[in-house]
Amino acid sequence: MLRKIFVVLALIAASLAQTAKKSNPASETTNATIVLRGGKLLTITHGVIENGVLVMQNGKIAAVGPATSVSVPHDARVIDVTGMTVYPGLIDSETHLGLTEISADQMTNDLVETSDEIMPHMHVYDAFHGETALIPVARINGITNAIVAPASQDTLPGQDAFIQLDGRSAEEMLMVRDVAMPLNFTGRQRRNEGPFQTHKFPSTRMGMAAQLRQAFLDAQDYEQKIAAYEKKKSSGGDEKDKDKEKGGSTPPKRDLKLEALLPYLHGQKPVVLAADEPNDLLTAVDLANEFHLKIILNHLAHSASLLDKVAATGFPVIVGAIYAQPKETERYDAVFKLPAEMAKRGIKIAFASYDAHNVRNLPYAAGYAVGFGLPYDEAIKAITLNPAQMWGVADRLGSLDTGKLANVVVANGDPLDVKTDVKHVFINGAEIPLVSKQTELRDRYWK
Amino acid sequence: MMHRSRVMPLVLLLSAFTLAQQTPPQQPSSQQPSGASQEPASPEKPTPGTESKSPQKNAASTENPPQTTAIHNDVVIRGGTILTVTHGKIDNGSIYIHNGKIAAVGKTVQAPSSATVIDATGKWVMPGIIDSHSHIALDEDVNEATSPITPHMMMKDAFDYNDKKIYHALAGGVTTSLLLHGSANMIGGQAVVIKHKYGLGRDDLLFPGAPQSIKFASGENPKRVYGQRNQLPSTRMGNFEVMRQAFIEAREYMRDWDDYNAKVKKGDKDAKTPKKDLKLEALADVLRGKLLVQIHCYRADEFLTEMAIAKEFGYKVRAFHHALEAYKVADKIAANGVAIATWPDWWGFKYEGWDGIPWNAVISMHKGVRVALKSDSEDVTRRLNQEAGKIIHYGVPEDEALKMITLNPAWIIGVDDRVGSLDVGKDADIGIWNSYPLSSAALVDKVLIDGDVYFDRSLAGLGLTHYKEGQ
Numbered sequence: 001m002l003r004k005i006f007v008v009l010a011l012i013a014a015s016l017a018q019t020a021k022k023s024n025p026a027s028e029t030t031n032a033t034i035v036l037r038g039g040k041l042l043t044i045t046h047g048v049i050e051n052g053v054l055v056m057q058n059g060k061i062a063a064v065g066p067a068t069s070v071s072v073p074h075d076a077r078v079i080d081v082t083g084m085t086v087y088p089g090l091i092d093s094e095t096h097l098g099l100t101e102i103s104a105d106q107m108t109n110d111l112v113e114t115s116d117e118i119m120p121h122m123h124v125y126d127a128f129h130g131e132t133a134l135i136p137v138a139r140i141n142g143i144t145n146a147i148v149a150p151a152s153q154d155t156l157p158g159q160d161a162f163i164q165l166d167g168r169s170a171e172e173m174l175m176v177r178d179v180a181m182p183l184n185f186t187g188r189q190r191r192n193e194g195p196f197q198t199h200k201f202p203s204t205r206m207g208m209a210a211q212l213r214q215a216f217l218d219a220q221d222y223e224q225k226i227a228a229y230e231k232k233k234s235s236g237g238d239e240k241d242k243d244k245e246k247g248g249s250t251p252p253k254r255d256l257k258l259e260a261l262l263p264y265l266h267g268q269k270p271v272v273l274a275a276d277e278p279n280d281l282l283t284a285v286d287l288a289n290e291f292h293l294k295i296i297l298n299h300l301a302h303s304a305s306l307l308d309k310v311a312a313t314g315f316p317v318i319v320g321a322i323y324a325q326p327k328e329t330e331r332y333d334a335v336f337k338l339p340a341e342m343a344k345r346g347i348k349i350a351f352a353s354y355d356a357h358n359v360r361n362l363p364y365a366a367g368y369a370v371g372f373g374l375p376y377d378e379a380i381k382a383i384t385l386n387p388a389q390m391w392g393v394a395d396r397l398g399s400l401d402t403g404k405l406a407n408v409v410v411a412n413g414d415p416l417d418v419k420t421d422v423k424h425v426f427i428n429g430a431e432i433p434l435v436s437k438q439t440e441l442r443d444r445y446w447k
Numbered sequence: 448m449m450h451r452s453r454v455m456p457l458v459l460l461l462s463a464f465t466l467a468q469q470t471p472p473q474q475p476s477s478q479q480p481s482g483a484s485q486e487p488a489s490p491e492k493p494t495p496g497t498e499s500k501s502p503q504k505n506a507a508s509t510e511n512p513p514q515t516t517a518i519h520n521d522v523v524i525r526g527g528t529i530l531t532v533t534h535g536k537i538d539n540g541s542i543y544i545h546n547g548k549i550a551a552v553g554k555t556v557q558a559p560s561s562a563t564v565i566d567a568t569g570k571w572v573m574p575g576i577i578d579s580h581s582h583i584a585l586d587e588d589v590n591e592a593t594s595p596i597t598p599h600m601m602m603k604d605a606f607d608y609n610d611k612k613i614y615h616a617l618a619g620g621v622t623t624s625l626l627l628h629g630s631a632n633m634i635g636g637q638a639v640v641i642k643h644k645y646g647l648g649r650d651d652l653l654f655p656g657a658p659q660s661i662k663f664a665s666g667e668n669p670k671r672v673y674g675q676r677n678q679l680p681s682t683r684m685g686n687f688e689v690m691r692q693a694f695i696e697a698r699e700y701m702r703d704w705d706d707y708n709a710k711v712k713k714g715d716k717d718a719k720t721p722k723k724d725l726k727l728e729a730l731a732d733v734l735r736g737k738l739l740v741q742i743h744c745y746r747a748d749e750f751l752t753e754m755a756i757a758k759e760f761g762y763k764v765r766a767f768h769h770a771l772e773a774y775k776v777a778d779k780i781a782a783n784g785v786a787i788a789t790w791p792d793w794w795g796f797k798y799e800g801w802d803g804i805p806w807n808a809v810i811s812m813h814k815g816v817r818v819a820l821k822s823d824s825e826d827v828t829r830r831l832n833q834e835a836g837k838i839i840h841y842g843v844p845e846d847e848a849l850k851m852i853t854l855n856p857a858w859i860i861g862v863d864d865r866v867g868s869l870d871v872g873k874d875a876d877i878g879i880w881n882s883y884p885l886s887s888a889a890l891v892d893k894v895l896i897d898g899d900v901y902f903d904r905s906l907a908g909l910g911l912t913h914y915k916e917g918q
Contacts, residue, residue, distance in 0.1 A: 104667070104797035134795065323826045328611060331909050332618035332829070357795040364833060367887025417887045418836035438794075438804040445774050446810045 033057045034429065035072050036410060038082035044385045044399035054086060056406035059429040064400050081410050084423060087380070088399055089144025089407030090415070091387040092362045093318045094272075094298070094352035097135055097148050097163065098128040098170070103356075111151035113158070117189055117202065118215045120260035122158030124148050125177045130170035134356050136436035139165040141360035142409040142422045145175070145397060147352070147387075152184045152274060153195070155212055159260065160272070162391050164407075166427040178263075179391055180270045180296065183212070185284035187277070209283055216291045219261035225252040267294045270390070272318070274298035278306050285313070296390055298352075301335050302327055311345035316390050319382075320352030320365055333372055339382070340373030349378070350387040367416030379416060405429075521545055522898050523558045527567030527879065532574055532853050532868035535846070542572065544875040547897035552869050565900075567879050570892060573849065574869055575622025575643075575876035576831050579788045579856035580741075580768050580821035582627060583828065584610035584641070590629035591636060592672050595680060596693045598661060598729035600636025602626050608641075608649040612825050614911060617643040617902050619829035620878035620891040623654060625860045627768075630664035630743040631672040633680070633690045637661045637729070637738065640860055642876070642896050646914030658861035660765070661733060663690075664743040665753060666799050687752055694760045697730035739765040739861050741788075745799035747775040754783050766859040768821070770811075771803035777814035786817035786859050790827075791838045808851065809842040819856035836885035848885055 034056045041052035041064065053070040055063040063070045072078060101108035110127035113119050128148060138146070144165050150157035159178040167173035185208065188194065192203035202208045229251050263269050271293040275281040281303045288295050297310065297317040301324040310317065319339045326334040342349050351369075353362045366379040374382075388398025396405045406429035413420040425432040522544040529540040531552060543551040543558040551557060582589045588605035591597045606626065616624065622643055628635030640657035665686055674681030680689050703721040710718035732738050742753050744767045757764050763784070767773065770787035771794060773780055780787065789811075794803030808818045820835055822828035835848045843851070857867030866874050875898035882889045894902040904910050 102795060102798055102801055325612075325825060326615070332615050358792060361792070361837075364837070364887050368830065368833065371888035371890050414887075418833050419839045419886065421840045438806075441774075441802055441804050442806040442810070446806060446813075 031058065032429075033062070033073050033076040034406075034426070034431070035076040035078045036081045036086055036408070036424075037067065037072065037078055038080055039084045039086040039410060041400055042085060042087040042380060042415070043401065044088060044381060045401055051082075052086070054400060054408065056408065056426060056429040059406055061400060061402055061404050061406050061408070064402060079410075079424065081424075084410050084412055085415060085420075086400070086408060086410050087142075087415050088384045088397070088404075089409055089425070089427065090142050090362055090383045091350075091391075091397065092138075092143055092146040092353050092359050092383070093350040093387045093390070094149050094320065094354050095138075095146045095359050096151065096354075096356040097138065097146055097165075097359060098130060098132050098173075099124065099148060099150070100356050101129070101132060101134070112153050113150075114153050114196070117155045117191070117208070117211060118257065119154050119158055120156045120181055120215075120264075121256040122150060123178060124150060124158060124161040125170075125174050128161060128163070128170050128174060130167060130173045133437040134359070135165050137357070137438055138359035139425055139427070139432055140422060140434045140436055140439070141363075142411065142415065142425060143359050143362055144407040144409070144425065144427050145393075146359065147179070147391065149182055149272070152182065152186070153189060155184055155189045155208055156215070156261075157182055157184065162393060164427060166430070166432055176391065176393065178269070180272050181260075181264050182272045182274065182298070183284065183288065183293075184274045185209075185212075185280050186275055186299070187280060205280070205283065209287060212287060213290070215258075216261060216265060219258040219265055222252065222255055222258040223262055223265075264293055265291055267292055270294045270296045272296045272298050276301040276303065276321075276324070278303045281306060281310075299324075300338065302330075304334065304338060304341060307341055307345055307347070310342070311347050316348040316350065316386070317342055318352050318390075319349045319369075320354055320362075322365060322369060336368065337372040339366075339369035339379070340375075343374055343378040348386050348390070349382045350390055351382050363416045364418050367414075367418070370416060376416075521559050521562035522565065522875070522895075523556065523562045524565045524567050524572060524877065524879065524895075527570040527572040529869060530571065530573040530849055530884070531870065532846075532850055533870055540572075542869060542875075542877070544895075544898040547875055547899070549869060549871055549873050549875050551871060565879070565893065571880040571882065571884055571889075572869070573620075573878050573880065573884055574853045574867055575878055575894065575896065576620045576852045577819075577856040577860065577867060578616065578621050578624040578822050578828050578831060578852075579766070579819045579859045580627060580823045581616075581624040581828055582629065582823070583612035583616065583624070583825050584608065585626060586610070590631040590672075592629070592631035595631075595633045595669055595673055595686075595689045596726065596730075597628075597632050597636055598634045598693075598733065599725040600628060601639075602628055602636055603639040603653070606639050606641070606649065606652075608647075608652045612828075613641070613643050613652070614645040614902075614909065614914070615825070616828040617645050617894055618891065618904070618910060620832060620880070620884070620894060621828055622876040622878070622894060622896050623857070623860070623862065623866055624828070625660060625741075625856075627660070627741060628662040630662070630668040633664055633669050633686055634693060634730070634733075635662040635664060638741065640862065643894075644896050644899075644901055644913065646901070646911055654862060654865075656865075658739055659732075659737065660739040660741050660860065661729070662741050662743065663753070665749045666743075666745055667797055668743070683749070687756065690756060691759075693730055694734065694756075697727050697734055698760075700724060700727040701731045701734065733762050734760060736762060739859075741766050741768055741859070743768050745769050745771045745803075747772040750776055750780055750785075754779070754785065765861070766819070769800075769823070771800050771807060773816060774804065774807045774810035774814075775802075777811040777816050780811070781815035786819060786855065787811055788819040788821040788856065788859055790823070791820055791834050791841065805837075805841045808838050812843060812847060817855050817858060818851050819859050820851045821856065832880075832884045832889055832891075833887060836887065839885060845885065 036054040041049040051067045053067050099110045113122050147160050149160045160180045161174050162176035162179040163173045164175045191198050191200045202211050264271050273284050275284050276299050295315045297315050299321045301321050322336050324335050351366050353359045366383050370379045385398035388394040408426040410424035411420050411422045524542040529537040541556045543556040584607045585605045586607040591600045625638050627638045638660040640654035641652045642654050644652050669686050670681050680686040766786040766788050768788045770789045773787045792805040794800050812818050831852045835852045839848045854867035857863035866876050877895045878891045879893040880889050880891050892904050900912050
């Protein structure tokens with residue numbers, strides 16, 4: 001008997017140990033204390049520190065400040081980064097990393113489930129392929145975190161994951177599962193164009209809106225049925241007859257699709273609402289407000305006319321789509337200057353690459369927006385602190401502050417400029433080798 | 448879908464790639480490779496002003512001399528940092544333009560006092576950007592994907608000179624583009640070379656006297672397009688065999704005409720006139736060396752096969768386009784005098800693009816290949832300056848990076864004796880930038896073509912000088 005207890009205790013201890021290990025990803029590699037000394041620190045939250053020192057310990061930023069005021073631990077590995085720029089790891093607010101390898105090869109794609117337009121129960125984490133060759137390519141240019149979203153062919157294609165671009169397994173890299181739910185209302189979700197020349201419902205925006213509204217209503221109804229059942233169960237079933245209409249004595253059949261919508265109907269998590277045209281934006285926002293959804297806007301390529309209204313709502317915007325074409329009548333820079341126009345109105349913005357293979361180019365979009373009038377500080381915030389706040393991870397990411405995860409990048413110049421070369425990348429305080437499938441090919445052939 | 452794709456950003460075009468498998472072959476992301484030069488650009492041996500003699504001019508365009516679009520007076524651009532491409536950088540320099548041509552470049556220039564002065568103090572002045580791979584302004588008639596051999600398709604017949612994308616590229620500093628047939632066919636149609644004089648008439652936009660290019664393709668696109676219809680070719684074996692067969696027929700056609708001409712010369716009045724065949728005539732023009740051959744090609748083995756076929760049939764390859772694996776066989780490409788027109792970092796969208804690396808340009812350059820950076824995209828053509836900046840971060844020296852969007856693409860198109868650098872005698876196609884152009888945040892302030900301003904960012908509305916609303 002005693003022996004049995006011992007075995008059980010041992011098992012519990014083992015599983016606890018495992019849990020502890022899981023919750024501290026890459027713990028083996030983050031023990032060393034690393035100090036970056038002499039660089040220009042873009043802290044994001046408290047300005048630029050010339051000749052700064054940044055200490056990374058146990059995977060976190062242990063100290064950050066001017067060289068004169070931060071002491072260097074005696075056992076630390078000190079990296080001289082004089083002349084370099086040091087900044088927080090960049091955050092890409094929409095990618096398809098880990099959902100595709102070779103776009104044209106369908107067997108390597110897990111981008112979106114197009115059998116139905118309402119698929120909120122599709123979880124990116126179920127498909128996310130942490131070993132993708134695309135992640136090392138992205139992170140050696142300073143991208144350390146990203147949203148992974150399904151592709152946009154469905155109105156509700158599933159739920160996003162927020163990832164860290166390092167880890168020994170997909171599990172370690174998935175920092176926040178089901179972090180948000182995309183809601184696409186750009187017209188491309190209609191089943192009457194592109195790959196969907198099927199002429200099935202919904203083939204119009206009316207259809208899309210009605211279908212979406214019905215889905216939210218169904219979810220509310222589902223929740224009420226569950227509540228009624230629970231209430232009845234807890235009250236002992238005396239009111240059986242009275243509640244008959246509301247669901248009877250058997251539990252409602254579990255519905256994953258409707259269940260998936262509930263946290264969003266409760267406003268617990270953000271819905272990422274994508275629209276380009278003003279009419280689509282208004283329709284979708286009205287619908288979202290009807291159900292009191294918590295909103296992050298996405299795209300808005302041609303909605304410049306509504307920016308004052310957008311500002312009044314206080315919704316943040318993912319405005320990465322600045323390379324979209326202007327409309328026939330618009331000036332060439334109508335879309336390029338959207339980030340500047342938004343920032344001017346106090347809208348909180350974030351950039352996204354909307355890419356997988358070239359996530360590495362995220363900072364250049366922000367740099368381009370600077371050319372078209374976006375203040376530099378806003379541009380860099382839009383790929384660091386702003387997305388960290390929007391995705392609920394600002395306690396851990398987005399700035400060079402003590403206590404945050406040591407996701408830190410060192411480059412030989414302005415992070416937003418195309419000419420800049422990244423020299424060091426740290427994720428969780430561990431130095432990432434600047435190696436990818438591509439550098440291996442380079443090294444094999446560049447002789 | 449067809450119309451949507453016009454407004455889809457590059458990224459979406461890529462993700463839409465698989466969709467093209469189910470729908471007819473619209474724009475199989477045109478890709479073509481190209482070859483090296485006689486005097487390859489290399490960092491050790493820069494190529495100052497090595498303007499190769501361009502091949503045969505397009506007969507059509509010489510017969511039909513373009514109208515001069517404006518009578519230019521004298522213009523002086525004064526006070527900018529001038530990036531000449533061929534002879535370095537001139538701080539606080541000036542350019543004198545006479546009758547649309549560059550008449551002087553230097554610290555100071557002699558110019559009539561009546562000349563119009565453009566003050567470029569604090570600005571950067573560089574040649575107009577040249578995009579050696581574009582499919583804009585073709586009203587989506589990019590691929591005649593009904594046969595793998597369509598050399599007689601003339602892109603000029605589809606050229607939509609009112610397409611706003613010509614303006615968008617102009618506003619990104621582009622002054623010349625090569626508008627190519629797509630990559631559905633092993634041998635596609637013949638390209639049109641344009642200057643971005645947006646707002647003028649069709650013939651005013653045609654690059655006067657530019658040589659005629661023809662587009663070939665290889666690899667996944669032709670085999671996919673025809674394979675999914677269960678037609679030949681559906682493999683790379685089929686691809687190349689279809690091509691060889693076409694050239695064999697063209698040879699026979701040429702022989703028939705040679706025989707006939709010989710008989711006529713001898714006074715044989717009964718000689719039967721062979722049938723004129725547009726397709727075979729166009730292929731014969733390839734064999735006669737009248738056309739610049741621009742080949743969409745990704746894989747190392749295919750560059751070698753293409754060059755071998757060219758050798759077998761006696762024509763030259765001008766450039767491999769896309770050319771993502773050029774770095775693997777760059778020495779061989781260089782030895783054949785073939786250039787490449789590539790992207791700095793686009794990769795992975797299909798299997799033959801899986802080994803693409805952003806060091807392709809720098810490795811190829813070091814091995815002696817003439818490298819151009821091109822867009823193949825209505826989006827990227829607007830910011831080729833950024834693409835050139837990116838390649839600096841992958842190891843290309845700044846002056847060579849600049850060449851990759853100016854003089855090198857000019858060579859690929861065969862107009863490097865006319866444009867691509869700021870040299871006396873060349874067309875005054877010039878961009879004036881608000882900061883160092885090969886940067887994330889640089890904007891073009893003014894663009895001149897043939898000495899005339901076509902785009903001015905400071906103007907209200909579209910910033911165009913020759914365009915009237917509702918035109």
